[in-house]
Structure formats: C-alpha cells, structure tokens
Amino acid sequence: MKYYMLTYLLVDDYMDRRGDYRREHLELADDFYKKGLLLMGGALSRPTDKAVLIFRSEIVSAVESFVKEDPYVKNGLVESWDIREWSVVVGVV
Template identity: 50%
Template sequence: MIAIRQVFARSPLLPSLTRRAMSTAAADKKFYILRYEYVGDILERRGPFRAEHLERAVNAKKDGHVVMGGALVNPPDAGVFVFNVADKQLIEDFAKEDPYVLNDLVTSYSIREWTVVV
C-alpha cells in the first residue's frame, strides 16, 4: 500500500487530473447578469420591501450563487446582480420571488449570460 501511495505521489498526471476535474466542475457554472429596471420612484417605494430584498440577496451570496449585486446610481433606475450558477432557472426563480418584483418596483428584468475574460 505504501508503494502505491509513493507512485501516485510522484505521478506527474495526478496534479493535472485534479486540475482538470476541478476546472470541469467550474466549467459547469456560468456567469449571468440579472438586471432590474426600476420604477421612477423606487427610492420612495422600496422601504417596506427592502429588508427582505437584501436578505434574499445576502443569502444567495452565502449560497455561492450571487457574486455581487447592487443598484445603479445617478439616476437609481436599475439594479444588477452577477450570478455564477450552472442552472439559469435558479436566477429566474430568484427574480420571480424577489419582493421588488412581486410588489411592482421592477418594471422589467433581463437575464444575460456573461463571458468573463479577465
């Protein structure tokens, strides 16, 4: 058994195979941009829904689905989330269940795959 471990420990293929397995798992995930278009008076209307909206975003980040997110400013007419997921449906579900969407603070949203090069 020790001899087998020594052979694997010296094998130049082992690190390569490990990297390949890890990169394949990472390759299953893709980056997506979820963009919300907000109503004109979002700042005045978001109060009752903001805590739940932010909590859901924080939980999605903790789960490893959301990389970052936030509102655009000057004017605050849109919000953007960057997702890194294998299944685009997860983003669709996230948007449909968002309190901002459910309470008509979002006039429309779009989900686009994003090719990251740097």
C-alpha cells in the same frame, strides 16, 4: 461554471417605495450569496433607474428563482428584468 447578469429596470419612484421591502430583498440576496450563487449586486445611481446583480451558476433557473422570489419584483418596484449569460474573460472566475 457560468455567469449571469440580471438587470432590473426600476420604476421612477423606486427610492421612495423600496423601504417597505428592502429588508426582505436583502435577506433573499444574502441567502443566494451564502449559497454561492449571487456574487454581487446593487442599484446604479445618478439616476437610480437600474440594478445589476451578478450570479454564478450552471443553470439559469437559479437566477430565475431569485427573480420569482424577489419582493421588489413581486411588489412592482421592477418595471422589467433581463437575464443574460456573461462571458467573463478577465477577473476572478
């Protein structure tokens, strides 16, 4: 099984704007978590300029699917995003 790190670069007013889309975003994240694809995720703080989500999947398209469905992306709260395969060497695999 492969691991992927999805990184969002968030817009400056992310904290002010996320409320309208937060419930839908968290429901999407919970759906991917229940499917065993999303392991963990959240925004970085001080400053809240990025978010990181860790996925476990054989195919990167599962992560791409999350991005396409995410209301944060659809509604312009994410300035850009990046998916990187992550070679885990220590921890739960």
